[in-house]
Amino acid sequence: MFPAEYYFQQLFNGIVFGSMYALLALGMTVIYGILRLIHFAHGALITIGGFIFYVFFTVFGFPFIAVMGIVIALGGLLGVVLDVIAYRKVVGGPEVSMLITSLGFYIFIENLMKLIATPQPYPFKPPMFLDRLFSEWLITFRTVDLFIVITSVAIMLLFNLFVKKTKIGLAMVATAESGETARMVGININRIISLAFIIASAIAAITGFMWGSKYGQISYDMGFTAGVKAFVAIVIGGVGSIPGAMLGGMILGMLEMFSVAFLPPGYAGYRDGIVFFVLILILIIRPSGILGEKEVK
């Protein structure tokens, strides 16, 4: 029905989008693990990351590597700000009110961006060396696609190493396991929480660059869909499971690509419907997500 190349092409596209979702879901799940907070404002950080890149790269013309450094640093800084001014005070409350608080932060940041950057979308161009098109081989891709996949894999591997091999990473896992016990054995919980926010937010800011170069534009409200998708991804993978979050992101990306690629023409509008139909089926089969443990009350 389709040539083999077509399948490879869609598979590759799915991996590219899946990597971005996986990165976002990774950050969200790290924060969830420690604070039991669905961090909806996580999506806002990709908006901010995208705009920071735009300002420093396109407007000021800084070199790419330096801009990436700035994106990571400012993203991380913003994470600390969010943590200190915001979440410290609501932690431990009912989960719904924490959810609404983070939704409140999302609405706040989005509208602040709207005020600062105006509602128009901005054209977003990655640097030249990431914008090259290759179509000689089996599939067509741009260098930025490779950048997304390689960076994502690298970040996930590094994070895995960090969690398993370093002392502070282990402390983070311990805090996620049980905050009280971690405190008893002398872990400085507040530092761990800040660190989780720094890591997650820096990753989200980089994802903002990827998102922008994939869609070719950035706008003040791009973070909403991203936040919802990250939330969906961690739930599909199993709330609280780090590998689950990444798997959930990948599945979501693949589903989106494949439902567009293999729908008959004229049915493209059903994409989101089909994606969520499959996701509901997955949840019915695995009520605690794919890699999630059975919820204990």
Next chain:
Amino acid sequence: MHSLKTTFERMNRPLTYLLAVPVLFLLLWVVQSSMSQYVILIVTFIGIYIIAAVSLNITNGYAGLFSLGHAGFMAIGAYTSALLTFPVKLREVFALAPLPPLLGGPEFQWPFLPALLMGGILAAIIAAIVGIPVLRLRGHYLAVASLGLMILINAVAMNFRNLTRGSIGINSIPKYTNIWWSYGWAVLTIYVVWRLVNSSFGRAMMAIREDETAAQVQGINLLKYKLLSFTIGAFFGGIAGGLYAHLSGAIMPWVFSFNLTFQIVIMVVVGGQGTIFGPALGAVILIVLRYVLKPLEEGLGVYGLVELIYATLLIFIMMRRPEGLLGLSRKFSK
């Protein structure tokens, strides 16, 4: 804040309700006869949001089933009622399919009340069908599944063009909804919830919310009660949607999407989940806030200001009163 709460607690008596209803309608009559069209419209909208928030509270607040799908049920109600009452003469112009013989045939235009009820019933039927497999899920899993249901309903509204006209939406819907329809249903919804909560059904629902296993041990049929609360919530959600369609006169699929769903959830949580008047209060405060601030935003030319203040207030309320404005602290019940 505290005195407000105790006042409401004291009001938790049937006699007070009986007195409150005429007072409410008297106030509405004053609004109706002395205020501008614009104010009347907003007040009527508030009534619809009250219905939506109070009905979502049945599932989210009392039964503990965190649903994000309410906008989907509202869409079902809105489209059903709009299509059934759509003027016969205009159907061809709008490229809408005529009603099938079973629903009265091409020359028939439904009166408002049956069409509205039909919208609610259809929403309830969909809720029941979807609920059987989906209500086994809990917490975030149910949230995503119900959000998915909303997206599915949206996809249908977007793509069944000869039924819903897709993204263009339907306009010229007869504007039947007025302040009396809106608040008549709002009072009915609150009454139903109040009766539900103070019945064995309500106690079973809350027992499930507190501890599913313990409830099951007591002999409570989990699926039955979850399904019933989901279905009743969906019914009134459908009614709210129908009233909305006949008030604004135009519906588009995107109206019933993330924004609406989250807004209603916010109303419920801000007012106080699992309280009778909390969601209604949340709806009033949040809508009034928007319309009061709007002229300020336009005057200053700072677009986004309303949302910034809205978000700040939201965060502030959640920090100070995590259980919602009228919510009781449940610290000890954990």
